[in-house]
Amino acid sequence: MQTANGTHPAAGPAAGDAMIAIDGLTKHFGPFTAVDGISFTVARGEVLGFLGPNGAGKSTTMKMITGFLAPSAGRASICGHDVVTDQLPAQRLIGYLPEGAPAYGDMTPLSFLKFIARVRALDGAAAMQAIESAVAATELQGVLDQPIDTLSKGFRRRVGLAQAILHNPPVLIMDEPTDGLDPNQKHEVRKLIGRMAADKAIVISTHILEEVDAICTRALIIDRGRVVADGTPAQLIGRSRYHNAVSLTIGGQVTAVAAETLKALPGIESIEISPRGTETTFTLFPLQHDAISAEVKLIDAVADLARQQGWLVRALYGEPGRLDEVFRNLTRSDTADMPGKNAA
Amino acid sequence: MRELSAVFRRELGGYFATPLAFIFIVIFLFTMGAFTFNMGGYFEIGQADLQIFFNFHPWLYLFLIPAISMRLWAEERRTGSIELLLSLPIPLWAAVLGKFLAAWAFSGIALVLTFPMWITVNYLGHPDNGVILAGYIGSFFMAGGYLAIGSCLSATTRNQVIAFVVSVVVCFLFTVAGLPLVTDFFASWVPQQVLNTIASFSFLTHFTAITQGVIDIRDIIYFFTLIAGWLIACGVVVDMKKAG
Numbered sequence: 001m002q003t004a005n006g007t008h009p010a011a012g013p014a015a016g017d018a019m020i021a022i023d024g025l026t027k028h029f030g031p032f033t034a035v036d037g038i039s040f041t042v043a044r045g046e047v048l049g050f051l052g053p054n055g056a057g058k059s060t061t062m063k064m065i066t067g068f069l070a071p072s073a074g075r076a077s078i079c080g081h082d083v084v085t086d087q088l089p090a091q092r093l094i095g096y097l098p099e100g101a102p103a104y105g106d107m108t109p110l111s112f113l114k115f116i117a118r119v120r121a122l123d124g125a126a127a128m129q130a131i132e133s134a135v136a137a138t139e140l141q142g143v144l145d146q147p148i149d150t151l152s153k154g155f156r157r158r159v160g161l162a163q164a165i166l167h168n169p170p171v172l173i174m175d176e177p178t179d180g181l182d183p184n185q186k187h188e189v190r191k192l193i194g195r196m197a198a199d200k201a202i203v204i205s206t207h208i209l210e211e212v213d214a215i216c217t218r219a220l221i222i223d224r225g226r227v228v229a230d231g232t233p234a235q236l237i238g239r240s241r242y243h244n245a246v247s248l249t250i251g252g253q254v255t256a257v258a259a260e261t262l263k264a265l266p267g268i269e270s271i272e273i274s275p276r277g278t279e280t281t282f283t284l285f286p287l288q289h290d291a292i293s294a295e296v297k298l299i300d301a302v303a304d305l306a307r308q309q310g311w312l313v314r315a316l317y318g319e320p321g322r323l324d325e326v327f328r329n330l331t332r333s334d335t336a337d338m339p340g341k342n343a344a
Numbered sequence: 345m346r347e348l349s350a351v352f353r354r355e356l357g358g359y360f361a362t363p364l365a366f367i368f369i370v371i372f373l374f375t376m377g378a379f380t381f382n383m384g385g386y387f388e389i390g391q392a393d394l395q396i397f398f399n400f401h402p403w404l405y406l407f408l409i410p411a412i413s414m415r416l417w418a419e420e421r422r423t424g425s426i427e428l429l430l431s432l433p434i435p436l437w438a439a440v441l442g443k444f445l446a447a448w449a450f451s452g453i454a455l456v457l458t459f460p461m462w463i464t465v466n467y468l469g470h471p472d473n474g475v476i477l478a479g480y481i482g483s484f485f486m487a488g489g490y491l492a493i494g495s496c497l498s499a500t501t502r503n504q505v506i507a508f509v510v511s512v513v514v515c516f517l518f519t520v521a522g523l524p525l526v527t528d529f530f531a532s533w534v535p536q537q538v539l540n541t542i543a544s545f546s547f548l549t550h551f552t553a554i555t556q557g558v559i560d561i562r563d564i565i566y567f568f569t570l571i572a573g574w575l576i577a578c579g580v581v582v583d584m585k586k587a588g
Contacts, residue, residue: 066431070587091433098431102424104354106361118350119432147361163428 017043019201024074034060036225042201049216050205053331057225058205059099066096095169101160105149109159120167134162153180172202190215209323223331240321244295249281251312347434351442359450372454393471398479398555410511413494414504416443421502440579451487475557482554485567492574499581522546
């Protein structure tokens with residue numbers, strides 16, 4: 001994306017190409033355990049989506065990785081630099097967008113970015129070039145001289161993003177980077193992350209599930225401070241009970257008959273009926289849940305049946321699975337009382 | 345040093361980015377003048393020096409300096425920018441010192457802007473400018489002492505009002521430590537040695553000594569030690585909050 005700070009400080013003795021290594025990271029706030037022994041690694045080129053309900057420990061984990069909070073136990077390292085014992089070198093390698101994109105509100109984006117450039121050891125022409133490309137990437141040109149306090153939520157978020165990518169860091173940690181952006185801006189930010197992904201290790205937290213599918217190469221679901229799922233978005237979707245199910249929507253008043261007929265098809269385990277207005281949707285769960293061939297066969301069979309029965313077919317498709325359903329099944333902590341979320 | 349200078353420049357610029365700096369300086373100069381000329385009876389005394397002017401400094405600083413220092417850390421906590429600051433590759437000492445030095449420089453600017461006093465007194469008579477310079481130096485160090493206290497207390501809270509009130513109280517105790525108000529309280533039950541130590545913490549004692557025109561190295565050491573001690577405490581507080 002930008003080459004202002006072309007050479008990164010030399011990477012330390014990292015294991016393989018894991019640029020972020022988290023091992024047994026734990027955080028207690030008094031009696032409350034916000035993060036409970038989380039371990040994972042992120043390699044160059046990976047975009048890790050950090051998912052979980054509010055209060056699951058996403059932000060707390062990010063705060064520990066970036067050195068804002070000290071871990072109660074466990075360790076985290078960035079390219080081999082421990083974030084506690086070797087903090088400044090680790091922090092130099094990180095670009096961080098904290099939750100809510102805090103900034104100095106009385107500054108203008110330009111003076112704010114100049115301050116960040118100075119702290120990041122960028123001077124003169126290199127600093128100007130870095131600021132220019134970060135501003136271009138986040139489309140801040142129009143508001144560079146307005147106090148940040150007077151900017152809309154979307155612009156403030158983009159100032160935070162510009163600040164995070166300013167020094168072209170090898171590791172990017174972003175806490176809800178698209179929160180508060182309109183759909184067009186969300187799309188732009190996702191494209192930006194996609195462009196940067198190849199030579200960086202990126203961690204984003206989000207509770208927008210479509211985002212995981214759109215930009216993440218891997219997703220980690222955490223709940224009550226523990227990792228409850230870790231895999232590619234496809235693998236997670238594969239855990240949905242809707243994975244490879246077939247959905248059929250027909251019009252008219254044929255429900256009772258149709259349900260019986262569909263149930264009689266071979267290879268059906270169960271069937272769900274959801275009427276809506278003058279239409280009815282049947283969701284057919286195949287016996288062989290994990291086989292795409294079974295799904296295709298089932299679609300053909302349903303199509304044949306619909307033709308024989310003369311149903312008014314409005315929609316017929318195989319379901320990839322539903323990430324929100326997987327998410328709901330794995331996480332329950334948002335229903336409980338979660339103190340300490342905003343501690344420190 | 346680069347980080348220190350970046351923090352310093354950002355903080356100092358921050359004062360002037362809002363009307364805060366101008367309001368503060370105007371009020372500072374106005375009250376200084378009002379106290380000196382009206383309450384102090386500057387003209388009635390008929391002496392060509394700035395003793396009266398400097399005598400009011402500790403009492404004005406008591407309220408005006410915590411007003412500068414209260415935002416140093418509390419504001420960062422409230423807006424969340426502290427998370428940004430502490431996750432940037434800035435050593436903790438540079439953040440603490442940079443903020444302090446910016447506030448100190450700002451109070452120095454306000455102090456320098458009282459120069460019409462100096463012009464006035466030189467116009468009216470022939471004062472000992474060495475004594476006046478000593479007074480300014482003493483006042484500047486005293487402001488540093490108040491700021492260091494305020495900086496540390498500001499780091500303990502996200503509420504600027506609390507930071508202000510607690511700073512005023514603690515600064516007050518440090519100011520009057522040598523006066524009967526405090527010494528009488530201790531006199532009956534602590535040994536004389538301890539009493540002397542408590543009294544020696546008094547800003548007034550050290551400041552008055554300097555404004556007499558005698559810059560004793562011990563007074564300077566006192567202010568430096570005080571500033572260093574409170575700034576280290578400030579660093580410890582910021583670091584402890586990281587541990588949650």
